[in-house]
Amino acid sequence: MHDDTVCTGWRDQVLIVDANVVLVERQLRAGELTCPRCGAGLAPWGHGRPREIRGDLGARLFVRPRRSRCTGCQVTHVLLPETLWPRRADAAEVIGAGLEIAALGMGHRQVAVHLGLSDGTVRGWIRRFRSRAEAVRRHFTVALVALADDPVMPEPTASPLSDAVSVIVAAHRAAATKWPRMNTVSRWSFAGRAIDGRVLTCAPSAN
Numbered sequence: 001m002h003d004d005t006v007c008t009g010w011r012d013q014v015l016i017v018d019a020n021v022v023l024v025e026r027q028l029r030a031g032e033l034t035c036p037r038c039g040a041g042l043a044p045w046g047h048g049r050p051r052e053i054r055g056d057l058g059a060r061l062f063v064r065p066r067r068s069r070c071t072g073c074q075v076t077h078v079l080l081p082e083t084l085w086p087r088r089a090d091a092a093e094v095i096g097a098g099l100e101i102a103a104l105g106m107g108h109r110q111v112a113v114h115l116g117l118s119d120g121t122v123r124g125w126i127r128r129f130r131s132r133a134e135a136v137r138r139h140f141t142v143a144l145v146a147l148a149d150d151p152v153m154p155e156p157t158a159s160p161l162s163d164a165v166s167v168i169v170a171a172h173r174a175a176a177t178k179w180p181r182m183n184t185v186s187r188w189s190f191a192g193r194a195i196d197g198r199v200l201t202c203a204p205s206a207n
């Protein structure tokens, strides 16, 4: 895919992990997290750079993600909590809320007003998501079929963006039916985890 070609060559790999840092630390020390490239265990390897994230209702969150190094291929990964997406200063839930409003047919300016964010920030998300919409829709269609006993595909609309949002919502619902603990995970955290952080970006680096 053209998109993937453009995005290759970024230095830091990202692994999306649980939002519970205590759990992740335990998993990391127990060798329970595995390398997405080679399948070997990941070991602790310092921390990524600290970053400030805008959360819901203007909350400011400070995050310093853990880093790991693969005991097999030696590649380092930044372990990003599922509440965040790579290279974004806003929490997954905030961006996802914007995409859901956009899916209702609103333009980026209206979405920005709803969220109290700048036009440019919201325009960037929507533009990225539009360029990814077909790949995202396909990914979550496969996930929906795998998760649901009797999968019901959302009706296609004239908007690839809306179709991609609808299938994410349906896949999250199917996941929550299958695993009730998913009810406590927002659909946009679920989405980021399920697609390895590539909701807006094809081959994420950590920055």
Ligand SMILES: [Zn+2]
Pocket (backbone or CB within 6 Å): 035, 036, 037, 038, 039, 040, 070, 071, 072, 073, 074, 075
């Ligand atoms: Zn590896």
